[in-house]
Amino acid sequence: RMEIIVLPDADAVGRHAAGIIAETIAAGPQPVIGVATGSSPLATYRELAALAARGLDVSRTTAFALDEYVGLEPGHPQSYHAVIDREVTRRIRLDPARVHVPDGSADHLEAACTAYEDAIAAAGGVDIQLLGVGANGHIGFNEPGSSLGSSTRVKTLAPGTRRDNARFFGGDPEAVPIHCVTQGIGTILRARRLLLVATGAAKADAVATLSEGPLGAYCPATALQLHPDTTVVVDEAAAAKL
Numbered sequence: 280r281m282e283i284i285v286l287p288d289a290d291a292v293g294r295h296a297a298g299i300i301a302e303t304i305a306a307g308p309q310p311v312i313g314v315a316t317g318s319s320p321l322a323t324y325r326e327l328a329a330l331a332a333r334g335l336d337v338s339r340t341t342a343f344a345l346d347e348y349v350g351l352e353p354g355h356p357q358s359y360h361a362v363i364d365r366e367v368t369r370r371i372r373l374d375p376a377r378v379h380v381p382d383g384s385a386d387h388l389e390a391a392c393t394a395y396e397d398a399i400a401a402a403g404g405v406d407i408q409l410l411g412v413g414a415n416g417h418i419g420f421n422e423p424g425s426s427l428g429s430s431t432r433v434k435t436l437a438p439g440t441r442r443d444n445a446r447f448f449g450g451d452p453e454a455v456p457i458h459c460v461t462q463g464i465g466t467i468l469r470a471r472r473l474l475l476v477a478t479g480a481a482k483a484d485a486v487a488t489l490s491e492g493p494l495g496a497y498c499p500a501t502a503l504q505l506h507p508d509t510t511v512v513v514d515e516a517a518a519a520k521l
């Protein structure tokens with residue numbers, strides 16, 4: 280079942296998405312949320328921070344991030360460890376010990392990927408997974424062609440994704456790492472609820488395809504059609520091609 284909610288603008292999308300996540304957190308007792316990087320969820324994190332400041336108890340919330348670049352030194356400001364710490368952990372005041380990001384600088388990346396899957400399972404699985412979507416339909420860093428049953432693993436970034444993310448690396452696509460570690464599409468589908476946010480005209484094609492297009496690895500976000508409890512919250516610009 281996919282529910283699609285169209286709201287006027289990005290702020291309204293953030294407020295609505297934050298409200299849904301806050302319900303999951305409030306339901307406790309040991310809520311587990313999946314968090315995403317990218318610009319799309321930032322308004323959601325701002326609103327969640329406001330709700331936490333107004334008394335939403337986040338102290339027992341565990342969080343798992345979707346992905347990480349391979350090969351950035353720990354502490355690089357654009358590593359997803361740093362981004363999640365800045366935008367999620369500190370803003371919402373989550374307990375840093377309960378916030379997990381895949382390890383992109385491990386000597387043994389495959390073992391680190393398995394350990395990440397094990398950590399999610401040990402936490403009882405993800406109650407609600409927040410997602411953005413790439414212009415090419417990627418979720419996490421599962422680029423087109425990714426297996427719909429995949430688990431956390433090392434992937435190569437699509438050239439278009441490196442161009443899209445060059446803005447975080449001084450505008451130079453070559454400065455964007457080539458490889459990443461990402462939860463698989465199978466991992467994402469194991470979350471009990473999925474919540475995808477998208478705003479702006481650049482996402483209109485991806486939003487139309489993920490909700491109405493045929494299911495397939497050409498657009499990883501179409502995998503959301505397989506999930507029994509998916510909510511897609513978009514602004515009018517991103518909904519333009521529905």
Ligand code: GLP
Nearest residue numbers: 316317318319411412413419420
């Ligand atoms: C990034 C992230 C994704 C994110 C997507 C869209 O590369 N790995 O998790 O959803 O691209 O980013 P944005 O929201 O900035 O458009």
